[in-house]
Amino acid sequence: MPKINIACFAVLFFLFSCYSKAQTENKTISAEPRSTDKKSVFFNTNKANCINLPFGYSDISKRITVDSILSAIQDKNKLKEFNALQFEKVIKKDLVLLPEEYDVFLPFSKNVNEKYDQIKIASDFLCHEDYSIYFMAVYNTVRYAEPFIEKMYLVSTKNGKLVDMKRIYLNHQGEMGFANYTLFNIDKNYIISLQDYEFSEDPFTLKPLQKYQILPSGKFARYYDKDGPYKNNEEQGMVKDHHKEGKWIETKSNGSMDLQKYPEFTDPYTYLEAEYKNGLPTGTWKFYKLLQKYNEETGEPILNTRKKGQLIYTEMYREGVLEKRELH
Structure with missing residues (x-):
């Protein structure tokens, strides 16, 4: 390189x-x-x-x-x-x-x-x-x-x-x-x-x-270029004035958790129920274990098998700033 x-x-x-x-x-x-x-x-x-x-x-x-x-x-x-x-x-x-x-x-x-x-x-x-x-x-x-x-x-x-x-x-x-x-x-x-x-x-x-x-x-x-409902392979929710607004569901790789320290994750993905106001995190965010199946040949997750598992931790935000995280 x-x-x-x-x-x-x-x-x-x-x-x-x-x-x-x-x-x-x-x-x-x-x-x-x-x-x-x-x-x-x-x-x-x-x-x-x-x-x-x-x-x-x-x-x-x-x-x-x-x-x-x-x-x-x-x-x-x-x-x-x-x-x-x-x-x-x-x-x-x-x-x-x-x-x-x-x-x-x-x-x-x-x-x-x-x-x-x-x-x-x-x-x-x-x-x-x-x-x-x-x-x-x-x-x-x-x-x-x-x-x-x-x-x-x-x-x-x-x-x-x-x-x-x-x-x-x-x-x-x-x-x-x-x-x-x-x-x-x-x-x-x-x-x-x-x-x-x-x-x-x-x-x-x-x-x-x-x-x-x-x-x-x-x-x-x-x-986001357009307002209204938004959905892709990782997130879905409402866009208002070009920013995230209200409740969002996000299924992404979550690098903030150490898999060795928190083995209950089993893989780096979580199912997140998030909330936004004027584009910034607000309120209580709930991170669940993401249940999903994987392609045996490629190892990639099969998106249509994704669903919410048990609650792992929550985060509390005020005006976009993380104030507290609680493990469950």
């Missing part, structure tokens, strides 16, 4: 994630306060450094073949655009905690706070109404002689305070040709499109394109 030398973007510490991996004690998890007062972090506020949109890979919806994806990953001109963001400010590792969403498959540690990682924040950023959005780059400094960007994040701030963060780029190259990539595009309306690709012995899986929007609060929420 080719080495990627990108220089991308930036930021710091923020303990927010709708699906953050929590520590358990006495079967109850109380969310710790999301404090950003621990140490100060430098953010450039010079409006002269605001970048113009669109930015990223404008044609990701057309890149559906292996060759087209690899050519995008290796595009030196695109890498120069990323480098032009001026990743100059190094963030100390002990200031960074980057939890991933529960349904994001990662074949490596979810925490970038590792010995050899280098994390930088860019001088150039996105300006949008009452908040600013900064780029952060997590460099792989171990596997190859020349470091390259393995992950990129957008971090939103409002009135100088951290609000939310979203991974928008991934270049993870595993063993034996296995790899995971994420390409992104941010259009002129600040709609973020993400396309995930998985290279394995299959040998290639194209994940569904997903869109996100930055809410007036500065938080990131899924964005």
Whole structure:
């Protein structure tokens, strides 16, 4: 697999994630306060450094073949655009905690706070109404002689305070040709499109394109092109004003639970009864064991066999922030 030398973007510490991996004690998890007062972090506020949109890979919806994806990953001109963001400010590792969403498959540690990682924040950023959005780059400094960007994040701030963060780029190259990539595009309306690709012995899986929007609060929420009932192989519910609203059923791989620590899961999938308000998690979310059969030849789940099993745990949200998780 080719080495990627990108220089991308930036930021710091923020303990927010709708699906953050929590520590358990006495079967109850109380969310710790999301404090950003621990140490100060430098953010450039010079409006002269605001970048113009669109930015990223404008044609990701057309890149559906292996060759087209690899050519995008290796595009030196695109890498120069990323480098032009001026990743100059190094963030100390002990200031960074980057939890991933529960349904994001990662074949490596979810925490970038590792010995050899280098994390930088860019001088150039996105300006949008009452908040600013900064780029952060997590460099792989171990596997190859020349470091390259393995992950990129957008971090939103409002009135100088951290609000939310979203991974928008991934270049993870595993063993034996296995790899995971994420390409992104941010259009002129600040709609973020993400396309995930998985290279394995299959040998290639194209994940569904997903869109996100930055809410007036500065938080990131899924964005849908059309309002009304929505259903695909993983989720179903109502879309209002382009965002999830009300009750949703989601049957996805759930990476927030350790299968060795919680053997009752038996596999990484859960049946989730979720609730949203204005695109953000709210109320009580109920995670059940997902009962399903698998194709004997491919090992893939048979979707029409999926049904709800016993309740495993619940999560309580307020205005998009996880407050407590209880195991059952």
